[in-house]
Amino acid sequence: MASQKEVKQYLAYWFQLGKKVVIGNGAETLLPKSVIVADGYSDEFEECWQKIVSPESGDCYLEGTHETIAELLSPNWEMVSCARCTMPVPVKNLGMPPELCPCNDLSGWPNTDLPLPRIPINTQVQLQVIRNRLLQNSKSDKN
Numbered sequence: 001m002a003s004q005k006e007v008k009q010y011l012a013y014w015f016q017l018g019k020k021v022v023i024g025n026g027a028e029t030l031l032p033k034s035v036i037v038a039d040g041y042s043d044e045f046e047e048c049w050q051k052i053v054s055p056e057s058g059d060c061y062l063e064g065t066h067e068t069i070a071e072l073l074s075p076n077w078e079m080v081s082c083a084r085c086t087m088p089v090p091v092k093n094l095g096m097p098p099e100l101c102p103c104n105d106l107s108g109w110p111n112t113d114l115p116l117p118r119i120p121i122n123t124q125v126q127l128q129v130i131r132n133r134l135l136q137n138s139k140s141d142k143n
Helices: 004-016 043-053 123-142
Strands: 021-023 028-030 077-081 088-092
Touching: 004 043, 004 077, 004 088, 021 043, 028 043
Parallel strands: none
Antiparallel strands: 021 028, 077 088
């Protein structure tokens, strides 16, 4: 089952590549200008997320896909990496996988010369992990 966190991350990745979410049964599209701020999601992204999960928004789906966000939040779906571009894609637990990855209509993608989209990271935690690894290596070098 794809958790709410995984679906939110899925949208964050694709927003960073310029994919929009269609809401209100096609009445409107959403694409926040900024997705990540420091070690969290931007306020603009959070507002989009709230609008997407709101029952008043109707069916919402990522541009170029057929699965609604509500469907992805059901127990029938999970997130895996696309075999072509390693971006997250939904896969049905039972039955056939989706026809296409959202990357199918992005010209020039995948592009390994560019940084990949990412989720927010806590830089302090990452620096502590690196520091601990360096300390561990220096201790093993002394032995």
